[in-house]
Amino acid sequence: MGSIRLENVSKHFGEHAVIPSIDLEINDGEFVVFVGPSGCGKSTLLRLIAGLEDVTGGRILIDGDDATAKPPAKRGLAMVFQSYALYPHMSVRSNIGFPLKMANLDKAEIDRKVNDAAAILNLTDYLERKPRALSGGQRQRVAIGRAIVRSPECFLFDEPLSNLDAALRVNMRLEISELHQQLGATSIYVTHDQVEAMTMADKIVVLRAGNIEQVGSPLELYRSPANLFVAGFIGSPKMNFIDGKAAEEFGAHTIGIRPEHVALSTESGKWMGKVAVSEHLGSDTFLHVDVPELGHITTRTDGEFPVRHGDTVFISPDPERLYRFNADGLAA
Amino acid sequence: MEVQARSNYFHHFWNSVAISLGSTVIGLLIAVPAAWAMAFSPTKRTKDILLWMLSTKMLPAVGVLVPIYIIFRDLGLLDTRIGLIIIMMLINLPIMVWMLYTYFKEIPGEILEAARMDGATLGKELVYVLTPMAIPGIASTLLLNIILAWNEAFWTLNLTASKAAPLTAFIASYSSPEGLFYAKLSAASTMAIAPIVILGWFSQKQLVRGLTFGAVK
Numbered sequence: 001m002g003s004i005r006l007e008n009v010s011k012h013f014g015e016h017a018v019i020p021s022i023d024l025e026i027n028d029g030e031f032v033v034f035v036g037p038s039g040c041g042k043s044t045l046l047r048l049i050a051g052l053e054d055v056t057g058g059r060i061l062i063d064g065d066d067a068t069a070k071p072p073a074k075r076g077l078a079m080v081f082q083s084y085a086l087y088p089h090m091s092v093r094s095n096i097g098f099p100l101k102m103a104n105l106d107k108a109e110i111d112r113k114v115n116d117a118a119a120i121l122n123l124t125d126y127l128e129r130k131p132r133a134l135s136g137g138q139r140q141r142v143a144i145g146r147a148i149v150r151s152p153e154c155f156l157f158d159e160p161l162s163n164l165d166a167a168l169r170v171n172m173r174l175e176i177s178e179l180h181q182q183l184g185a186t187s188i189y190v191t192h193d194q195v196e197a198m199t200m201a202d203k204i205v206v207l208r209a210g211n212i213e214q215v216g217s218p219l220e221l222y223r224s225p226a227n228l229f230v231a232g233f234i235g236s237p238k239m240n241f242i243d244g245k246a247a248e249e250f251g252a253h254t255i256g257i258r259p260e261h262v263a264l265s266t267e268s269g270k271w272m273g274k275v276a277v278s279e280h281l282g283s284d285t286f287l288h289v290d291v292p293e294l295g296h297i298t299t300r301t302d303g304e305f306p307v308r309h310g311d312t313v314f315i316s317p318d319p320e321r322l323y324r325f326n327a328d329g330l331a332a
Numbered sequence: 333m334e335v336q337a338r339s340n341y342f343h344h345f346w347n348s349v350a351i352s353l354g355s356t357v358i359g360l361l362i363a364v365p366a367a368w369a370m371a372f373s374p375t376k377r378t379k380d381i382l383l384w385m386l387s388t389k390m391l392p393a394v395g396v397l398v399p400i401y402i403i404f405r406d407l408g409l410l411d412t413r414i415g416l417i418i419i420m421m422l423i424n425l426p427i428m429v430w431m432l433y434t435y436f437k438e439i440p441g442e443i444l445e446a447a448r449m450d451g452a453t454l455g456k457e458l459v460y461v462l463t464p465m466a467i468p469g470i471a472s473t474l475l476l477n478i479i480l481a482w483n484e485a486f487w488t489l490n491l492t493a494s495k496a497a498p499l500t501a502f503i504a505s506y507s508s509p510e511g512l513f514y515a516k517l518s519a520a521s522t523m524a525i526a527p528i529v530i531l532g533w534f535s536q537k538q539l540v541r542g543l544t545f546g547a548v549k
Contacts, residue, residue, distance in 0.1 A: 050449060052445050052448070052449070071448070072445075072448050072449045073448060073449065073450070073451035073452070077449070078449065078450075079445075079446070079449045081442045081445070081446060082442075083440060083442050085440065085442040085443045085445065085446035086443075086446075087443060087446075087447075087460075087461055087465075088443075088465065089464040089465055098447075098450050098452075098460075099450035099451055101460075102450055102451035102452050102456060103451055146446075146450065
């Protein structure tokens, strides 16, 4: 059991409304990712759910019970912080066992549960070390261990991977996803990285300036973004936006074309442009093409496409996968 | 030997110990909660209060000597250990609060939030998380204040005669009336500073670590 419901939740810091008003339903067992640019209120929203901040208005229901006034520890949630927030003076064993000690469990029970958690997270050999003697990834695992050890209803992750290097981030991403499959508990994950959001989420909540822009599965958001913001935020490289005359031709105020939906040719096509930069990634090539009537267009093609800086190429949009937006920026 | 014979060194030594330890312990009992409150639940006025506390250190002590002397006389605190403990505690309190405040500020808020998420009550948070992390800071505050109180001469000279006079007054007694006796004065001074030098020697590492904590990451 771990469903969470936000009803009309708002948060003001003084005069400033960080979150004007949010309604959201999170089902039991779901992996929900809050994503958005920095300052969009995603961490604040997570802290409201955790109980680390008080709501200004509205209600938070956990499993149908009103938890708005409950202190953090009574909500049955566990949180993994961006900075890991391990207790530096305690060994890994004491760190993981801390929530159990606070719950007054007896020592044998604590030891058993700590050992189980350590086995799941490959920390068994490090139990007697202090956090400062661990690497970043190991520290993050300890933080996760501290969260899973008391089998919470729901996990809250506040940008847990942003302090790790790129390779480790991919590993930990997989580990967290696997752990979610294994434990089946509801998870709420905050990130500004849309790749993390796309790969991990059952449901993505895109936030901007404290408002929900769109809620949906990763592919829903990719295939049918509700507005320009979501369209630009989901997908990498970013969607190309074209307005003016070229857009009117397609019956829209603005059109959006994803870099992977542009056909490239060296002989013929709809628009002609010059290659400004070509980035060869091995498997893919990103071409940044200057098209006189459109501006800068990013395209994605296979790794072997034989062009270089200054070459002329022709690009044509895939008409089936063209996104049309009206003057208000909403999907038309 | 002559120094001990002339005036009772150990009498003054115990006065010094009582005054510096007493004032430091009482000061800590007040300064720790004060600094804690200012570091973890600051209000709009917290910065002003801190500056105000520090500003009391900028006033020349002699400016408040007369009123304090009169208050002490009326309360019967002149030449008593408890009187000196009170005054030492008060003059060093701003420094203690400042040191502890900057030290507490170094403790990341997320760790305390993590403790709260883990189910720690305020009391348990203090016992298991905050205090162990703050021990180096509290220890260096304690040491610095013992040293400051030990060396303080202005108030100890003015508010004591003989009964509660610490070592500073003991050294001073070697100067004026009979002219300066350098040999005896040196011997007395050495004996006066010896205990604190030894204490400082053994706690040097701790003290430096406490004072420079946060200066280098």
